[in-house]
Amino acid sequence: MFVRREATILHADLDAFYASVEQRDDPRLRGKPVIVGAGVVLAASYEAKAYGIRTAMGGAQARRLCPNAIVVPPRMSAYSDASKAVFDVFEDTTPSVEGLSIDEAFLDVSGLRRVAGSPEAIAERLRRDVRERAGLPITVGVARTKFLAKVASGVAKPDGLLVVPPDDELAFLHPLAVERLWGVGPITSAKLRGLGIRTVGQVARLSAPILVSIVGRAAGLHLHALAHNRDPRRVETGKRRRSVGGQSALGRRRRSPEDVDAVLVGLVDRVTRRLRKGKRIGRTVVVRFRFDDFTRATRSHTLPDPTAATLTILATARMLFHATLPVVREKGLTLIGIAVTNLQDEDGATQLLLPFERRSEIDVDVALDAIKGRFGSDAVTRGVLLGRKTGWTVPLLPE
Numbered sequence: 001m002f003v004r005r006e007a008t009i010l011h012a013d014l015d016a017f018y019a020s021v022e023q024r025d026d027p028r029l030r031g032k033p034v035i036v037g038a039g040v041v042l043a044a045s046y047e048a049k050a051y052g053i054r055t056a057m058g059g060a061q062a063r064r065l066c067p068n069a070i071v072v073p074p075r076m077s078a079y080s081d082a083s084k085a086v087f088d089v090f091e092d093t094t095p096s097v098e099g100l101s102i103d104e105a106f107l108d109v110s111g112l113r114r115v116a117g118s119p120e121a122i123a124e125r126l127r128r129d130v131r132e133r134a135g136l137p138i139t140v141g142v143a144r145t146k147f148l149a150k151v152a153s154g155v156a157k158p159d160g161l162l163v164v165p166p167d168d169e170l171a172f173l174h175p176l177a178v179e180r181l182w183g184v185g186p187i188t189s190a191k192l193r194g195l196g197i198r199t200v201g202q203v204a205r206l207s208a209p210i211l212v213s214i215v216g217r218a219a220g221l222h223l224h225a226l227a228h229n230r231d232p233r234r235v236e237t238g239k240r241r242r243s244v245g246g247q248s249a250l251g252r253r254r255r256s257p258e259d260v261d262a263v264l265v266g267l268v269d270r271v272t273r274r275l276r277k278g279k280r281i282g283r284t285v286v287v288r289f290r291f292d293d294f295t296r297a298t299r300s301h302t303l304p305d306p307t308a309a310t311l312t313i314l315a316t317a318r319m320l321f322h323a324t325l326p327v328v329r330e331k332g333l334t335l336i337g338i339a340v341t342n343l344q345d346e347d348g349a350t351q352l353l354l355p356f357e358r359r360s361e362i363d364v365d366v367a368l369d370a371i372k373g374r375f376g377s378d379a380v381t382r383g384v385l386l387g388r389k390t391g392w393t394v395p396l397l398p399e
């Protein structure tokens with residue numbers, strides 16, 4: 001069996017996700033008890049949780065616990081946008097991401113120490129990037145197993161980081177309440193507590209046959225393994241992606257086309273770097289827009305051949321952006337996203353250059369990727385981000 005020696009699994013989980021998005025978008029809600037959803041509580045801010053309000057609680061009960069709570073209706077598209085922005089950060093962190101839900105994922109960062117630093121440094125950077133790019137607090141647990149990484153993030157919430165070093169695993173785990181064990185719901189919890197078993201350490205002192213006699217065979221063996229931190233599950237990245245994309249919220253302040261262009265350059269840079277890291281190339285470039293009145297638009301263009309070259313994809317994205325400028329000017333832009341779809345695996349030997357691509361362009365991309373991998377994405381910034389006057393000239397697509 002594969003046993004990991006280093007703590008390289010991250011469990012990243014947004015804090016009070018829907019409520020945090022509401023507090024991010026409406027300053028009047030910050031620092032206040034906020035409940036999302038009127039009938040049933042879909043999410044509660046930490047200020048509301050302090051009154052005992054919990055997700056899935058009835059609205060009437062929640063209002064009795066905290067009459068001053070501000071109740072807001074859910075905005076699912078805002079949460080979906082925020083989730084995409086956060087998963088962008090995950091995908092930029094490591095190719096090995098296993099999404100668990102709209103707001104949490106496991107990430108495997110083994111093998112990244114030389115290029116990206118220790119797992120703790122990677123986790124700190126991830127938290128900072130989520131704060132900067134999505135405007136949201138996220139908690140990260142780091143451990144040698146998935147189970148323990150999830151327990152660690154649960155303990156570190158909100159807005160925290162907790163690394164469990166391999167030598168301290170059982171010392172960390174055993175004092176915790178049995179309910180921290182994955183799979184212990186109200187029924188199992190009641191059975192164990194009825195026998196005076198309150199901590200994970202007490203579970204660990206029971207033999208497997210005794211646990212099986214208390215909670216049944218499957219659950220008993222499962223709890224026995226977890227209480228000793230035995231969890232061989234790997235981070236499963238799942239199927240090959242059908243598209244690679246990124247997006248950036250722009251806020252409601254009016255931006256000049258040049259400002260938006262600089263955002264576009266950053267997005268294309270990240271997305272194409274991710275494509276090259278995964279040895280993927282794509283033919284279709286999609287640009288997504290969300291306007292100030294919450295309407296959306298999508299524009300796409302399919303290239304004659306697949307590519308992962310930054311400048312080619314940037315030129316295509318720019319063309320689509322310029323074609324949409326009249327609408328952007330009229331309505332105001334609050335979010336821009338790009339995606340490359342129609343993906344296939346890169347086959348180095350046969351990858352065709354598009355007629356206007358030069359081999360040197362691909363070589364520049366590869367060289368920049370190596371530098372950014374080692375020194376971080378800020379190490380090299382394309383000319384356009386530093387000063388547009390001296391920016392690279394980007395060839396427009398031929399007719």
Ligand SMILES: [Mg+2]
Binds near residue numbers: 014015104
């Ligand atoms: Mg969460």
